[in-house]
Amino acid sequence: MGKVTGFMEYKRSPLRYRNPAERLKDWREVAYLPNEEILREQASRCMDCAVPFCQNGSTLSGMTTGCPVYNLIPEWNDLIYKGNWKEAYERLKMTNPFPEFTGRACPAPCEGGCVASLYESPVTIKNIERAIIDRAFEEGWAHPSPPAYHTGKKVAVIGSGPAGLACAAELNQKGHDVTVYERSDRIGGLLTYGIPKMKIEQHIVDRRVKLLAEEGVRFITGVEVGKHDAIEHLRSEYDAVVLCIGATLPRDLTIPGRGLQGIHFAMEYLHLNTKSLLDSNLDDGKYISAKGLDVIVIGGGDTATDCISTALRQDCKSLVQFDIYPQRPDQRRKGNPWPQYPIIHKLDFGQEEAMQRFGRDPRSFATSAVEFLGDETGRIVGVRSHSLNHHKEVIPDTEQVWPAQLVLLAIGFQGPEPQLPDKLNVQLNQRLTISTNSRSYQTNVEGVFSAGDARRGQSLIVWAIQEGKEAAEECHQYITGVSP
Structure with a gap:
């Protein structure tokens, strides 16, 4: 490494956020990068650790630690410390086709496995990754690279989220x-309509899609395969098909009062808001508005945080987030040792914004909704809850009623919507995800593959990208008959 004592000389300088009071007024990205000097200092904190857990994605205790796309993190950290930005970009693109997405929306399991955290705190890997790719686009290094030859083989990729785009790019x-x-009107899937623009602005998605199109990838929007385009046409037209349709079937909360008006799945809420924002800057009114309403978000993950930040920008009256888990500790517990992903208390950007607006963290920990309450017109007016102990059992005499005219369910996803797999006769497994052969991406149907959340289940954006890459390699071997 260029500076072997960097991790001792410099403290961690995390991602910087715009002032909450200011960023609540718009839909632009909430985070920005520090200047080059600080970024190079942060890169110098990367140790000569000999065993870089950061760059090898592993599953420990059911959680990901390290980088599933096998980024050459120590190498490009060293290059950034030395000011060799273009070389760092060349290293980065060797493993990650879309670092502008992971550098913004990935929870950074690489940092969870960083050896420097044993001394003080992990290297700001995610920030540096984003800085490299943003610089590459600014300098023109990220330019179209069409393939040198064409095989004449044709592949259909269904779905344009991170797995679909990665698969298409590799093939x-x-x-x-x-x-x-893509069945929606814009390319990007989760990147466009699932992640609010405060985390990934649309021009970031569009510039990558434009580059892929210039390299030769063909995009068709507004077409739902199996509905608008016949399955028979798909199978006869293409040598192989890859299903990257995501895990978009939401989990429901079937408690009394579920049929009341004003209860929505998180993705319906987020999708409609983003579409209206992109179509008309919200002037068309074709979205679910939280303006002037008491809002309850049920769920404790990233999607719940996205709902919080969206409702705040819509000028909600009040905001509460139900999280069934107790508040996490500020430091790792003994049962959560390094290099496992750290399960600790965090204040995400949405909660920080809620504190700015209402003066408190919106989360009600260890809280479970048990009934939705309605009025005579059939609309939601409140939610009844109970507190839970560490075993997720109801604690007696902890009933509470919360006012609510809008409830957003952000409790995860079951798997892919089954219509397309059914029409292709593709089998699902017990987890309701697309079943593939052991250690493989091929389904039970000849020439049909699957990757990403549709196969893996709800997971990280970085896993979707890696699955797309690996499925592309397997699909390539199938249609060419070439073994690895």
């Missing part, structure tokens, strides 16, 4: 003619 580079089908 295109191998010389195949790739067509990506």
